[in-house]
Amino acid sequence: MAQQYFAQIYVTLRPSVLDPQGTAVQSGLQHLGYNNVEQVRIGKYIEVTLTAESLETAQQQLDHMCDQLLANPVIENYRFELQALSTPMNMSS
Amino acid sequence: MAQQYFAQIYVTLRPSVLDPQGTAVQSGLQHLGYNNVEQVRIGKYIEVTLTAESLETAQQQLDHMCDQLLANPVIENYRFELQALSTPMNMSS
Numbered sequence: 176m177a178q179q180y181f182a183q184i185y186v187t188l189r190p191s192v193l194d195p196q197g198t199a200v201q202s203g204l205q206h207l208g209y210n211n212v213e214q215v216r217i218g219k220y221i222e223v224t225l226t227a228e229s230l231e232t233a234q235q236q237l238d239h240m241c242d243q244l245l246a247n248p249v250i251e252n253y254r255f256e257l258q259a260l261s262t263p264m265n266m267s268s
Numbered sequence: 269m270a271q272q273y274f275a276q277i278y279v280t281l282r283p284s285v286l287d288p289q290g291t292a293v294q295s296g297l298q299h300l301g302y303n304n305v306e307q308v309r310i311g312k313y314i315e316v317t318l319t320a321e322s323l324e325t326a327q328q329q330l331d332h333m334c335d336q337l338l339a340n341p342v343i344e345n346y347r348f349e350l351q352a353l354s355t356p357m358n359m360s361s
Binding site for chain 1: 279290293296297298300302304305306307308309310311312313314315316318319320329333335336337338354
């Protein structure tokens with residue numbers, strides 16, 4: 176039975192990789208007077224809605240999507256949270 | 269006593285705002301064979317390390333940072349999670 180899932184994916188630069196965008200934002204914050212900001216790092220937050228037969232299938236597909244397209248494994252890490260949406264697909268028909 | 273805080277900020281487009289980047293990623297995923305992906309929306313994930321006198325001060329400052337620089341309140345929503353880092357600042361000296 177196909178079920179709808181909602182995934183929240185967080186893609187972040189690996190700690191060893193420089194983050195010029197984060198440095199620029201930190202500098203911007205300091206210009207606004209926030210001198211107590213010590214570090215800023217910027218990543219991506221991706222929400223994906225998908226249908227799958229099971230939670231495990233959805234997890235495996237999301238892993239592949241992240242490796243293939245959503246993240247660059249050479250310089251980025253990713254993690255995701257996955258939850259089933261309340262209504263199974265065949266109950267809406 | 270100044271304390272170090274770590275904030276995780278999520279900036280997302282308001283639901284009524286079109287997300288062409290998300291649509292492009294969804295199309296890319298479908299080209300890779302993931303036809304079960306129904307929606308993709310892309311936001312920003314920002315990690316900020318800052319020092320502040322209290323959790324409340326840190327919260328207020330982060331609200332202002334988001335309103336002023338990190339998010340565009342006209343088209344974006346934001347939320348953040350804030351936690352104190354374990355070591356108070358004056359214990360490291």
